[in-house]
Amino acid sequence: MNDAERLWNPLHVPIERGSRERPHPTVAAARARAEQGPAGEPADLDADWLREICLAAGVDDVGFTALATPGLEGERDYVLEALPGTCTLIGFCLRTSRDNLQSRSTSAANRDVATTQELAHEAARHICLELQRRGVRALYPASGFPAEIHRFPNRSWVVSHKLVAVAAGLGQMGLHRNVIHPKFGTFIVLGTILIDRPVSRYSQPVLSNPCIDCGLCVSTCPVGAIHANGGFDFDACYTHNNHHELSNFAGWVEEVVDSADAADYRRRVTPSETLSVWQSLSFQPQFRAGYCVAVCPAGTDVLGNFLNDPDGHARDVVAPLMRKPEYVYVDTGSAAEAHVQSRFPHKTVRHPRRVTVPEPEIDPVPERHDQ
Numbered sequence: 001m002n003d004a005e006r007l008w009n010p011l012h013v014p015i016e017r018g019s020r021e022r023p024h025p026t027v028a029a030a031r032a033r034a035e036q037g038p039a040g041e042p043a044d045l046d047a048d049w050l051r052e053i054c055l056a057a058g059v060d061d062v063g064f065t066a067l068a069t070p071g072l073e074g075e076r077d078y079v080l081e082a083l084p085g086t087c088t089l090i091g092f093c094l095r096t097s098r099d100n101l102q103s104r105s106t107s108a109a110n111r112d113v114a115t116t117q118e119l120a121h122e123a124a125r126h127i128c129l130e131l132q133r134r135g136v137r138a139l140y141p142a143s144g145f146p147a148e149i150h151r152f153p154n155r156s157w158v159v160s161h162k163l164v165a166v167a168a169g170l171g172q173m174g175l176h177r178n179v180i181h182p183k184f185g186t187f188i189v190l191g192t193i194l195i196d197r198p199v200s201r202y203s204q205p206v207l208s209n210p211c212i213d214c215g216l217c218v219s220t221c222p223v224g225a226i227h228a229n230g231g232f233d234f235d236a237c238y239t240h241n242n243h244h245e246l247s248n249f250a251g252w253v254e255e256v257v258d259s260a261d262a263a264d265y266r267r268r269v270t271p272s273e274t275l276s277v278w279q280s281l282s283f284q285p286q287f288r289a290g291y292c293v294a295v296c297p298a299g300t301d302v303l304g305n306f307l308n309d310p311d312g313h314a315r316d317v318v319a320p321l322m323r324k325p326e327y328v329y330v331d332t333g334s335a336a337e338a339h340v341q342s343r344f345p346h347k348t349v350r351h352p353r354r355v356t357v358p359e360p361e362i363d364p365v366p367e368r369h370d371q
């Protein structure tokens with residue numbers, strides 16, 4: 001910065017601090033408006049009006065739940081850290097393009113998830129600006145990433161969209177641990193908006209779980225993460241499906257660092273894997289497999305086709321994914337490795353480098369927000 005830049009340009013009006021006797025003009029105007037406005041507690045937002053605002057912004061379904069709803073206790077401190085005064089959570093969903101997600105083309109599936117997430121952010125932002133215009137505080141956390149990543153491996157998301165969606169009546173969790181909407185099925189992306197106002201009417205969870213317990217997600221998951229008895233092997237799912245994310249990405253970095261030369265690097269990481277990392281870094285983190293979602297026939301929009309032609313569903317959707325030759329990432333000696341070897345011997349087992357990220361020392365959890 002030179003001397004001329006340190007001085008105010010003559011175009012600038014000098015900054016003036018107001019006083020009690022002579023307040024700043026905008027302070028005086030705001031006080032005058034406040035004196036004319038309604039006194040007392042802010043009114044509840046009308047649920048029907050709010051629903052219309054949300055649908056007009058582009059979401060496909062929406063529901064409202066109080067932050068105090070039993071089952072959401074674990075969300076409270078994280079939510080109040082992000083937006084102090086939050087008392088209502090707006091849960092919403094957007095449909096995904098079903099044929100993209102059911103395709104054996106992983107890029108087509110990943111493209112649609114990423115696009116729908118961005119549309120969810122755009123819709124949420126539109127809703128927040130509309131509420132802001134009306135004096136309501138409103139915040140939308142990311143649908144996926146970015147997250148409060150400094151807290152990893154502790155919880156790094158602001159709010160659990162799945163829990164909010166269930167509490168707000170958008171669906172129930174299926175055996176595959178994704179929310180299934182009664183109409184759209186599992187082909188949805190979820191989002192949440194935090195607001196500082198009560199709503200005139202809250203939604204209720206759907207009473208019947210749309211999951212029909214067909215077991216297709218169990219048989220299609222390449223690493224056997226979904227168990228027919230309701231169990232779920234999170235580590236197996238994370239190791240394979242999220243191979244390019246979080247601590248798994250740190251493993252790739254360490255392979256690069258430890259490689260003696262290019263030949264050594266290619267022994268550790270194949271050229272195809274290097275290109276996959278490039279793709280994830282250049283566009284969006286690429287999931288390895290959303291097969292549990294692809295094959296799920298639940299939801300009234302989806303179920304009819306499956307019931308009319310289960311053989312066609314098996315031939316066109318399930319079998320191509322099960323047949324697909326591909327890398328499958330598992331820990332050495334794990335149940336997931338045994339599962340791939342016995343159920344999918346035509347797929348190629350890969351052992352990714354595991355990195356243990358230590359507990360964060362700085363700001364590992366949100367502050368307590370006592371009642």
Ligand code: SF4
Pocket residue numbers: 174175176177210211212213214215216217218292295296297298
């Ligand atoms: S594939 Fe079948 S068992 Fe799995 S979540 Fe969907 S409906 Fe439930």
